[in-house]
Structure formats: C-alpha cells, structure tokens
Amino acid sequence: DAGITQSPRHKVTETGTPVTLRCHQTENHRYMYWYRQDPGHGLRLIHYSYGVKDTDKGEVSDGYSVSRSKTEDFLLTLESATSSQTSVYFCAIGSGEGEYFGPGTRLTVT
Amino acid sequence: DQQVKQNSPSLSVQEGRISILNCDYTNSMFDYFLWYKKYPAEGPTFLISISSIKDKNEDGRFTVFLNKSAKHLSLHIVPSQPGDSAVYFCAASGSSGTYKYIFGTGTRLKVLA
Numbered sequence: 667d668a669g670i671t672q673s674p675r676h677k678v679t680e681t682g683t684p685v686t687l688r689c690h691q692t693e694n695h696r697y698m699y700w701y702r703q704d705p706g707h708g709l710r711l712i713h714y715s716y717g718v719k720d721t722d723k724g725e726v727s728d729g730y731s732v733s734r735s736k737t738e739d740f741l742l743t744l745e746s747a748t749s750s751q752t753s754v755y756f757c758a759i760g761s762g763e764g765e766y767f768g769p770g771t772r773l774t775v776t
Numbered sequence: 777d778q779q780v781k782q783n784s785p786s787l788s789v790q791e792g793r794i795s796i797l798n799c800d801y802t803n804s805m806f807d808y809f810l811w812y813k814k815y816p817a818e819g820p821t822f823l824i825s826i827s828s829i830k831d832k833n834e835d836g837r838f839t840v841f842l843n844k845s846a847k848h849l850s851l852h853i854v855p856s857q858p859g860d861s862a863v864y865f866c867a868a869s870g871s872s873g874t875y876k877y878i879f880g881t882g883t884r885l886k887v888l889a
Binding site: 670724725756766768 | 782810812817819820822825875877878880881882
C-alpha cells in the first residue's frame with residue numbers, strides 16, 4: 667500500500683466553523699490531490715498540488731483552500747463549513763501513471 | 777458537463793461469467809485512462825490503465841479495451857468472482873502535464889454467487 671494517511675477519519679462540525687483536513691504521505695510524490703465523493707457525482711477534484719507551495723484549483727474548488735508547505739503534507743481547509751460540504755474527502759498522491767488514494771475522511775456539517 | 781461518463785450505475789453478473797463495465801469520454805485530448813475499484817469505507821484502488829497508443833491492456837482477469845474513434849473504453853473481468861463486487865470508476869487524463877484526472881460517476885458491480 668502507498669503510504670498515505672488522512673486525519674481525522676471522521677468529523678462532525680457545525681455550519682460556519684472552519685475545518686482543516688490533513689493528508690500525509692511517506693512516498694515523496696510530487697503530486698497530491700484532494701477529491702470529494704458524493705452519490706451521483708463520483709470523485710470530483712477540489713484542488714491539487716504539483717510541488718511545495720504550488721497548488722491549483724480543480725472542478726469544485728469554491729469554499730475550499732489548500733496549503734502545502736512540505737512535500738509530505740497537503741492540507742484542505744473549509745473556511746466556513748456549509749451543509750453542502752458534507753461528503754467523503756479523499757486525498758491522493760500521483761504520478762504520470764495514476765493516483766493512489768488515502769482511506770478517506772467522512773465529514774458531516776450540521 | 778461530464779467529460780467522463782459511466783452510464784450504467786449498476787450491474788449484476790453471475791459468478792464465473794464475464795463482467796463488462798463501460799466508460800465514454802468526450803474530450804479527444806485525453807490520452808491516458810485508468811480503472812479503479814472501490815470497496816465501501818475504503819479509498820479507491822488502482823486496477824489497470826491504458827495509454828492511447830494501445831487498444832488493449834491485460835492484467836490477469838482484467839482487460840481494458842480502448843476505442844479511440846468511439847471515445848469509449850471498457851473493462852472486462854473474466855471470470856467474475858464475488859470479491860469483485862465493488863464500485864468501479866474510470867478516469868481519464870490529458871497530455872497537459874499536470875497529471876489531473878477526471879473521474880466518471882462509477883458503476884456498482886455485484887457478482888452473484
């Protein structure tokens with residue numbers, strides 16, 4: 667298994683509160699990604715990073731920000747959580763031949 | 777606008793028979809395709825890939841076929857086993873150099889014993 671961990675694995679938070687999800691890798695991959703999985707939508711890319719301090723938006727980036735200060739860590743922040751951000755969030759690390767996913771974080775915004 | 781489509785949300789197959797999962801794409805710039813398998817409460821796991829320079833790639837019981845003119849790929853699983861029951865996602869990437877993948881909505885495969 668690729669060395670990817672996500673924390674927390676489960677979180678319940680209230681609307682309007684900030685939330686940060688962490689992705690940690692031990693594989694020294696340059697590319698890291700954040701996806702959300704929702705019924706009927708599959709996996710949708712939120713943000714990705716192609717190096718330390720180098721990030722770019724995906725298809726559903728509104729309401730999310732990311733930071734990558736070290737190769738091994740990629741943080742996803744919901745500045746002010748909304749109920750529409752209730753989802754399962756997956757981090758992935760990648761190369762030109764595909765991506766390897768973490769175990770996911772189930773986030774519920776009440 | 778969905779660039780990668782999996783039009784069958786679910787599929788049931790008898791154990792030992794062939795499972796065929798389909799995926800269509802609209803962007804002719806896509807040149808690398810992957811299939812992932814996902815069990816409940818786990819992250820997706822990479823299954824098999826194919827480059828646009830090929831029309832077939834095989835790995836054990838899994839074969840992916842690519843028809844570039846039709847912008848269609850399919851995953852064949854032969855023989856199907858109950859442990860293959862999962863959600864299968866196809867994904868596509870273009871030659872943009874950013875290694876961004878667009879995923880389909882997934883097909884839930886159920887292999888009946």
